[in-house]
Every structure is written in C-alpha cells, then in structure tokens.
Amino acid sequence: MNIQTTDQIEINGVIVTANPGQRPALVDSCDTVPKLFAKRCEQLGDKTAHREKDLGIWRAYSWKDYWNHAKWIGLGLRALGLERGEVVSILSEDRKEWLYADMGIQAVGGIASGVYTTDSASQLEYLLRDSDSRFLFVENDEQLDKFLEIEDQAPQVVKVIIFEKEGLHDLRHEKCVFIDDLYDTGRAFDAENHGYFEAEIEKSQPGDTGLLIYTSGTTGMPKGAMLSQENVIGAMVSGAHALPTMPGDEQLCFLPLCHILERDVSVYFPLAGKAIVNFAESPETVFDNLQEVSPSHFTAVPRVWEKVYSRVLVLAQEATPIGRLAFKLAVKAGLKRADYLLARKPVPAMVALNFLIWDFLVLRNLRRMLGMDRMRRGGTGAAPISPELIKWYWAIGVQLLEGYGMTENTGLATINLPDDNKPGTVGKAVPGFQVRIAEDGEIQTYGLNNFQGYWRNNEKTAETFTDDGWLRTGDVGKVDDDGFLTITGRLKDIIITAGGKNITPAEIESRLKFSHYISDAVVIGDARKYLTCLIMIDQENVEKFAQDRKVPFSDFASLCAAQEVVDLIRKEVEEVNKDFARVEQIKDFRLINVLLTAEDEELTATMKLKRGFVEKKHSALIEEMY
Incomplete structure (x- = not known):
C-alpha cells in the first residue's frame, strides 16, 4: 500500500479514496461506474475480462470485447428511444451479455434492473409495470414466453431483446429483436454519432441512479431499491480496503446477477480490481466449474458451502480404511491450527509443522479436487452459517469469511477479515461504514453505501431511514466489545x-x-x-x-x-x-x-x-x- 496523495492510496495497483466513506468516493479517480468501465477497457484492451463455455470449451473475451458490446447495446437502446433515468430490465441467467447490457444501460444514463429467471409471468408483469421498463432483455424462448403471456399487461415495453435464437428462428413479432440486431443498430448509430457514447459516459454523476434492485419479497410485494453510482463506487472502495481484489484474480460467477451480492463480487469488484470473471454453465454445474476454474476467491451462500462439505464427508466415508484414517488425522491437525488462527493467536511450531505434513499428504490434494487450491479466501453471506463449518474450512486450508449486507446498503456492511475473524459473527463494519444498535436492538447503518430509497415509494423510504439519516435494516443484533456484529433475527419475525x-x-x-x-x-x-x-x-x-x-x-x-x-x-x-x-x-x-x-x-x-x-x-x- 503506497500513499499517492493526501486523499488517495494505492491497493494492489488500484488507487482508491484513502478515507472510505468520505466524498467524493473514487476508484482510479473515477466517481461513477461508467467512467471506471471506460478507463478499465482503455487500460486493459486485449487482456481477458471474462470467460464463458461454448460447446464445452472455455473461451476468453477481452476488455475490448466488453467495451464494444456494451457500447453497441447502449447506443442501440438510445437509437430506439431510451432516455436518461429510464429503467431497462434484464431476465437472464448469468452470462457475458448480462454484463454487456448492465454496462451499456448505465453508460447512456439508463437504470439496469435484473429479474430472476425463476420468477413467474405474473411476477415479471409486476416488475415491468412497477419499474415502468420500456425495454426488456430476455435470455431465450423460455423467458420470452413469460413476456408474451403478459404482453397486454405491459404495454409500455416497446422492445424485447433476445440473447439466444435457438427455437426462435421463425419468430415474427414487432416488439422482439435479437441481440445481434441491437448490435447492428448500435454500430450504425455509432458510425453517425462518433464519440457519442464517450460523451454520455462523461455526463454520469455520483448521484445518478444506476441500479434498481428488487428486494426478495419475503413479506409482501418486492420493492425496488435505488442504488446510485456513488453507492456502488463507495462499496468498491470499502471492499478494496477490507478484502482487495488483485489484477488477474479469477472469480466464478454463479449466483443470480439480480442479487446485489453477486453483482458486487462478479461485476463491480472485478471492475475495480481488474479481475477475470468466469461464468458457470448453470447452478447445477457449479462444483464442476469450480474445479475447472480454481478461482482466487469464491463467494457463495451457506447452502453451497454446506453441500461441498457434505460431498467431502461422503467421499471420505467411501475411501479405504487407510484413506479414512489419513483424512481424519489431517482434519484433526487442521482443526488444531485453526483454533489458534481463529483466536488470533500465534500458531505453535509443532502444531504448524504437523499441519504442514498433513497438508502435503492430504489437504493439498483435497483442495485441488474441490477447485480451492488457488483460493486466497472464501466468502459467505445472505444467511447464517455454522461457526463449526467455518472452522472446518479453515482446517482444510480455506479461509472462509462471513459478512453481512443487504440490497439497501449495496450488499456490504460488515465483514470478517483473514487476520481479524470471529466465527459466529458477521465481522466488523467495513472501512468508511458505521454500524449501531438502536434501543429496540435493530441494526442500523450509515455511510455512502446506503441506498437512495425505494422506487416511487417515498412513504416506505421515509420509514426506512431514521431522523438522523441512518438506515433501518430491520435486523436485530448486537456488537461485542471488539466491534464484531452478531445478527440474532428480524424485528418483524x-x-x-x-x-x-x-x-x-x-x-x-x-x-x-x-x-x-x-x-x-x-x-x-x-x-x-x-x-x-x-x-x-x-x-x-x-x-x-x-x-x-x-x-x-x-x-x-x-x-x-x-x-x-x-x-x-x-x-x-x-x-x-x-x-x-x-x-x-x-x-x-x-x-x-x-x-x-x-x-x-x-x-x-x-x-x-x-x-x-x-x-x-x-x-x-x-x-x-x-
């Protein structure tokens, strides 16, 4: 870490605000996501930005590809009538086109809103109507069918852009076009309006709404949370200080990109850290893809970490008697070492040596088999995870860290760190962010990550903030003497x-x-x-x-x-x-x-x-x- 100026520092080659949480929030002197996107694409050019499987083979796509396709989408939408501040919805599984659309929409001043592929046609209708989306991206014929089912209830949608042609070659619908057609429209617009895209990016301001993310709707209908450019840049800065991403790091994207957690770790943090994103083929193949990619860091919900653990136990039980014994002794050695690491105490020489022996004989191969041999850290959030499970991962040589965030604070509020970790808690507040506990036990947060409010719902927005500007999370918890936050429940539950x-x-x-x-x-x-x-x-x-x-x-x-x-x-x-x-x-x-x-x-x-x-x-x- 090198001091650059009085107000910025360099972390792994990325210059960020020295004091996170203070305005202006900057990543490489950029105060909005589109400006940072333009800078990264110019800097990195032909270097790999992301990979995706095509007919079973991993294929690389450069930052230049990223820039061009985002530009054609943004300009294509503008040519079709998209205005600044209007919402565009994306209904697709994770893939490179998701990112192209996200960046293209924001670059021309639009607001990107993801829709879960598991949503029904009626849920899609509600989201399109509530957000007043005029454009909709869909992945394939299955997702297109949902729109066609509710087309009459969503008359404001002027165009539906389809990623995949399979099964739709005979499609004739005045509102439907394929992504290649939109690229062509964008190219033509660019040829006649040279420099327009770059000029639109320069117009972006920290206060612009960039994302509309609908809450999961565990109680009542989903609400659209508006996240500004400053919110996302602020989260990037906090993330860079707490858990930096290094240039060339590999990331596996598999959770829904509609969710702020995956958007952070697979779109915005890699953008800040110059990392490479690999798209899993599907949620069902994530364990196979994990082995193939062997990412530098991997973030998943607890259920995924539990499934990996279950698989290892099943394999261990099916091993030979000698194999079972070796696995048992290796984990035992790892757990002894983990006790010291998690207690933030020096590991005794004999404990460290015993671990190194079993790591060489067993655990290193186990991590390689799981696709975790290059993993510097694992992340977990969105639901509680067993402290014993966290300890088990540390025992096998994987630093699993639990954090906490929600859509309304851009997915990042607190995090455990590799050298400052307390299993059973969700860590300390990230740099530049503050956490407090109200009299009724509610967790409240304050900082640049806190969202702008709910889309066209001033009443709910007012209810969500305290008189002095703190976000009411609705979660109940406590902060211990060391500053670690523990979540104990939901106020409404x-x-x-x-x-x-x-x-x-x-x-x-x-x-x-x-x-x-x-x-x-x-x-x-x-x-x-x-x-x-x-x-x-x-x-x-x-x-x-x-x-x-x-x-x-x-x-x-x-x-x-x-x-x-x-x-x-x-x-x-x-x-x-x-x-x-x-x-x-x-x-x-x-x-x-x-x-x-x-x-x-x-x-x-x-x-x-x-x-x-x-x-x-x-x-x-x-x-x-x-």
Missing part, C-alpha cells in the same frame, strides 16, 4: 407467545440449520402456548444416513416419513433445545416432505424460506402440532 414471551425465532432456526441433516427451519409459535417447527431436511446427508443404515425409501416423501429419519431429526432438535430456555424450546416438529427450488413460492431466489408462505401452505401440518 419476533414471536409473542400466548404467555406474552418475546422470542426471536432466527436464533433458534440458525442453530437448527447448523445440523448437517437440516437445511432450513421455520419456528412457529406466535400467539400459541409453545413453539413448534417446520423442518426441511438436507437431502444428500439424510439419504446417506438412510443408505448406511439400510432404511428403505423410494422418494423424498418416503425418506421424510421413515421413522429412523424422524428420530434422527428429533435428536438434532433435542440437542439444540439444550442451549435455550424452556419457553424457547421446540416442543414438536414436522418435516416438509417436498423438495423445494427457487421456483416454489415458499423460497426466495436466494433460497431463503418465506415465513408467511410456509405457514400458509403448510397450515395443516402446523395445526397437527397443536
């Missing part, structure tokens, strides 16, 4: 039992989810005499448990119905109950016996259970317990 006891269900649910056999849980008990719980089992681990004990089952429902499985979960619940007061203990539970995906109404696109939907849909199971 607090249960008041029939006996008048206030209970935060998230804390109990989190502890239940620490079990390898439980993937999710919803505690019930509002206005009732005692607490009960609806539980989703972890399919992979419970199936392995059943197979090892020769428990017969034919499908997921019969697996959930097996007495041995019910008894297994009962033991896990009883174990968690020991850590809670009598009034907070689970008296009964039921297993949700259907496999849920993000397409089911019970789950958000980020795989979190929607409490209201779950209680409504499974009301019969709940009544059984009372």
